Structure formats: structure tokens, C-alpha cells
Amino acid sequence: MKNIYILMVDDHPIIIEGYQNTLMATKNEDQTLIIDTANNCDAANVLLQKAAAEKPYDICFFDISLPPSADGEIKSGEDLAMICRDLMPNTKVVVLTMFNESYRIYSIVKDIKPDGFLIKSDLTSMELAEAFQVILTNPPYYSTTVNNVLKTSVIDKTYIDEHNRKILFLLSQGVKTKNLVEHLDLSLSAIEKRKKQLKMLFSVSDARDETLIEAARAKGFI
Template sequence: MKSPINVLIVDDHPFIIQAYRNALNKYSEQGYEFTVTQAGDCKAGYEAITDPKNDFQMAMFDISMPEYAEKGIRSGEDLAMLMHETMPECKVILLTMHSETEKVNNIVRNINPSGLIIKNDITFDELIFAMDRILHDENYYSQTVIKLIGHKQNFDHNLDTIDTQIIYQLSKGVPGNELIKYIPLSPNSIENRKAKIKITLGVEYCSDEELVEAAKEKGII
């Protein structure tokens, strides 16, 4: 078991906090241990960050929350800036319903979070995938964010040449049952590889078309 990771979650929706907790619990099966502190508004988030007893390694902030005007903390963005100042090594993940181009670009430019996720993009499996990337010192931007900022995220996919060829042939419209014409493997081996590719890309339960789209979003093809 690795050293415990202290996580701060600040969101004004209890069911969202529970979803993040569930994802952390699921990811703990990879050998991680998480200690979670949660808060429901900017005031409680501010108090958690400025408490000298706390030392967070990862923080997840909703952007739109009840403000703490007394301290000038009006959003999760302000909490993220405060976290950068107070605990610069903490990996900050921002989650939002906003998908305006200017808003997203400002967040990336001014805060440069380890993760930026549009809530409408995220699934349970994708949230676990995002945590994995971030805990391995990579940035994670959800699909809408990538489209809005106009570039691919740095994605260490660990796929070999055959995996990439499978994705390429699917992108050319080759049906899954005809991949054997192009890939020197048995049908069962090809299907097993496809399943592993989907897990690697964080889209375990998807069609071949959706697999290709995920690969494009991550800059693989």
C-alpha cells in the first residue's frame, strides 16, 4: 500500500461529492489509500486550505459555489489559486458545467490546473481514468475542454504497434470482424486487444466508433 493521499473535495452538491468518493474508493483497489476532507462552499474550502494542520496532495473544486466574500473567495477558481499559493505541490482538479470557450481558456491560462473537467463529459470510468493520469503526474482535460482549447492533451497511452494498427483500421471503416485481414492475430486475440485498448483509453463500454473518437481526442491517430 502506498502512502495515504490527502484529498480535499469542495462542491455544494452532496451527491457529487459522494460520486467523487466512490471513484476514489474504486481507484484505491490499485493500491492507493485516500484520506478525504470535504466541504460544501467556498468558506469551508478556504478554512480547510488555510488550516496549518492540513496538507493536501490532491484537491477537487467545483467552480460555481456559494462565495466567501469576506475573504474574496467567490468561486472554485479562487480556491484553486489559493491552493497553488498555500500548497504548490497539490494537484488541483477543477470541475464545472461551464463550456464557454473564453471561460475555459481563461481557466487553463490563469490557473493551469492538473485537471479540468466539464461535468457533462464525465462518466464514472472516465473519472477514475482522470485520477489515474493526474496521480501519474500528467494533466487531464475532458473532451470538451480539449476541443475548446484546440490541442491534444499529453497522453501516455502505452499502446504497441498492433494496438495502434487496430485503431487505425477501425478509423478507416474496417468492420471489427474483418480486422483479421489486416492484423496478424486470431479473432479472439484481436477482440481481447480491443477490450484492453478501451480500458486504457477510459472508454471500456463503448462501440468501435466511440473507441476511434476517443483515440482521436487523445492524439493517438
């Protein structure tokens, strides 16, 4: 028998229960699953620190949208995934999220390089069971939405860098151009220049941010 140590982090206990039930019902006969759970960043961080000092997890599942830690230092499942990477480099990291915006998917893949990336709207019990076994033995496993975004990113990565992706994403969230400096390590003039380049790239002739956003969304960047 092989013991597999697992951490599941989600702020909805019923979702964790569903994941547990699926994995317990579909695991291989020679697998024994030992599962810890957490519903917020503080509880998850305690478990990560303890595991790193005692017995590292084989695989960790992180929801992206979580209540932040009490001190505000850990803001999301993304931060937890990075902590896990630092503490236990051999642990498989799986991201689960409702977010399906192209920028969010691209940035998570770039920053975390997860062994598994599952969009909840894509997920079925059968796919979770399949993903679990693939991630353990031959990662990565990315669900359909993630793969579609990455195909677009591969095609256009020469033209759209990380700063430009973030500009597009923030504009799509309603952030005004003058306020982008609060979110980016760029001057306002540099941001304006990048917006002009983006409009040329997407053949946008008017000055409306909405037109740029629509063009970027049509290309799969938002």
C-alpha cells in the same frame, strides 16, 4: 500502502458522494484515500489553510460555481484554486464545472493551469477514475470539451488576445458595449476599436453585436 490526502469542494453533497464512491471503488490496491469535503468557499478555505499548516493535500477538486465567502473575498472555485496554488504549490489542482463556454475554459487554463480539468457533462465514472490516476502520476488530464477548445485557441491565439476574448464573452452574456468599461481595464474608445478589429477578423459587415457573437461562436471562441 500509500496515503493520498484529498479535498473535494462542491456545493451539491450528492455529487461529492458520487466522486468519493467512484474513487474508493476504483483506487489501486496500495492506495488509501483520506478525503475531506466542503460545500462552500468559507469551509474550503478553512481546510486549505489547515492543510497548508499541517499536511498538504495531494490533490484538490474544485467546482467552479460555489457560494461566495461571507466577506465576499472568495467568489468561486477559481479563487479557491488560486489560493491552493499559493499555499501548496505541489498539490495537484483539479477543476470540475458545468461551464463549457470557450472563453471560460480558456481563461481557467490560462490563470490556474490546472492539473486536471473536467467538464461535468463529459464525465463518467470510468473517466473520473482514469483522470484521478493520471493526475496523480502524469498530469495534466483534460476532458474532451476542454481539449477541443484548446485546439481552437492554439490555432487562433495570435489574433484573439485576453481582452478580446473577454469582450466577446461579455457581449454574449448580454452586456452592452457602453457597460463593458465596468468589467474591463479599458476605455470605451479602446473597446470600440477592439470590436471593430474583431468584426474585420470575423468578416462581419453589419453593426449588430449579435452578428459578431454568432461569428465568434462559430469559430469556437464563445
